[in-house]
């Protein structure tokens with residue numbers, strides 16, 4: 389079946405982005421994670437970030453119930469993680485793959501930067517909800533970024 393949104397997706401996809409994994413803890417204490425490229429920095433003081441979650445995503449109810457989330461910007465070696473958490477039923481995170489900071493949401497080790505956030509506001513917008521988070525802890529890890537452009541991964545950018 390033809391995807392009626394393909395032309396718009398292709399136009400949006402001309403904006404090169406990083407790839408991040410957004411995570412939260414669900415009501416039964418399990419981790420939920422999904423691949424996102426909608427991450428944006430919002431404010432320095434207070435430190436705010438956002439990303440957009442599709443209403444139809446399996447993870448949607450969990451991020452709507454959670455008080456916190458973490459975002460891990462992936463490094464160039466993490467294509468498999470990106471594909472895994474873009475699938476409907478990803479294999480769960482194993483303890484060697486993450487750290488837990490202040491909020492309890494897992495921060496992935498395959499990152500170039502991590503952000504542990506308390507949810508500040510949620511705004512429904514069309515078929516997504518914008519999840520604004522206040523950063524309570526962050527770090528930077530050496531490494532090159534995983535880049536997404538025109539529906540493909542790119543890893544040609546050198547670490548500074």
Ligand SMILES: Cc1cc2nc3c(=O)[nH]c(=O)nc-3n(C[C@H](O)[C@H](O)[C@H](O)COP(=O)(O)O)c2cc1C
Pocket residue numbers: 407421422423424425426427439440441442444445446447470473474475476536
């Ligand atoms: C490169 C890439 C970027 C994505 N960015 C987002 C995003 O910003 N927000 C979102 O809700 N889903 C995004 N997705 C889709 C979700 O990762 C995917 O829908 C989810 O992990 C699981 O699939 P489900 O919708 O079947 O539950 C992206 C997928 C890929 C491959």
